[in-house]
Amino acid sequence: MQLFDHPDFDDHEQVVFCSDAASGLRAIVAVHDTALGPALGGCRMWPYTSDEEALRDVLRLSRGMTYKSALAGLPLGGGKSVIIGNPRTDKSEALLRAMGRHVERLGGRYIVAEDSGTGVPDIKTMALETAHVSGVVEKATTGGGTRSGDPSPSTAYGVFVGLRAAVLHRLHRTDLEGLTVAIQGVGSVGGHLARYLAEAGARLWVADIDEAQARRVADRVGATPVSADAIFDLEVDVFAPCALGAVLNDGTIPRLTCPVVAGAANNQLAEARHGQALADRGILYAPDYVINAGGVIDVHYERAGYDHGRVMSHIERIADTLTEIFARADMERKPTAAVADRMARQRVGRAR
């Protein structure tokens, strides 16, 4: 397995392979860049079929976090971790505590939070061994209620305001009444996004490999459930990928007829060239790490002093950042993803 010469290595500051024989933990922590601050990023648990697949995922995810925090204007660097295993069957207190001890050994260079396959209780278990966690504290909302440490509702809100900005730019529409949206993956973020969109009057189609979950969300928000494969072929205004990565690839892009792709999933482009492939088809792509920054904004304020109103207005600035990226991409005739990458690298470069 390549490491320093890995195509996704991208000068990572530190990559740590973690194991714990007693609990069966096998994990990788990737710290991409700490120029702007400590590397904050979620811990994904997934039954990777090879170590190589896990390494590639964590390297791409952690670089994405550097760019995400940079363009969200946060004093944070980029990192991420993956646990190799099935979150339904392989999770145990011993395994999560072992992961917490590995995070603690990094001395605060990496701060762990939730991602696919981990939730608030898991991060709370890690917190028994390390203080370097976020996404765990119950927070008061402006409506007078409370919200758990789970950043997913904030991520979904950011995707919602970002999607609105993309629709305004590409379709010149200021309201979402009757807008048609296909959501791929209706777990934590996709489920909340469906609610925001339904409340705004959008017509929704939802798909999930967990078909019961797709039906539950569809019933709740009045959407139409479709199969996980059919979601790419719908004639809709917006395709919102909210499952896992590499969903925009040589096989799927030719099937899309929507003018806008705007969703929460990390690493949506299988390869950088797929940003150009979308632009060639006239599809406006909202770069993933820009539109899905609501979660990292939320967990940042959890550590820096939480004020729900301030968090929401910071998240709403995602729309301004996207609008700037779309305008520059139009002007320079470049894919939006390439423009966003350049802006993020400039911000990190200035911090260095």
Ligand SMILES: NC(=O)C1=CN([C@@H]2O[C@H](COP(=O)(O)OP(=O)(O)OC[C@H]3O[C@@H](n4cnc5c(N)ncnc54)[C@H](O)[C@@H]3O)[C@@H](O)[C@H]2O)C=CC1
């Ligand atoms: N949770 C958060 O706050 C944030 C999440 N993200 C990203 O958003 C994505 C979704 O995250 P969560 O909602 O937290 O994860 P989740 O695990 O709660 O939900 C993902 C859903 O997608 C479904 N799924 C997986 N593969 C699928 C496929 N091929 N077709 C259809 N459905 C499929 C799963 O069954 C699951 O219901 C991930 O890529 C994550 O990295 C990004 C920023 C923050």
Ligand SMILES: O=C(O)CCC(=O)C(=O)O
């Ligand atoms: O949402 C989180 O749990 C923290 C940030 C993160 O990992 C992400 O944005 O992918």
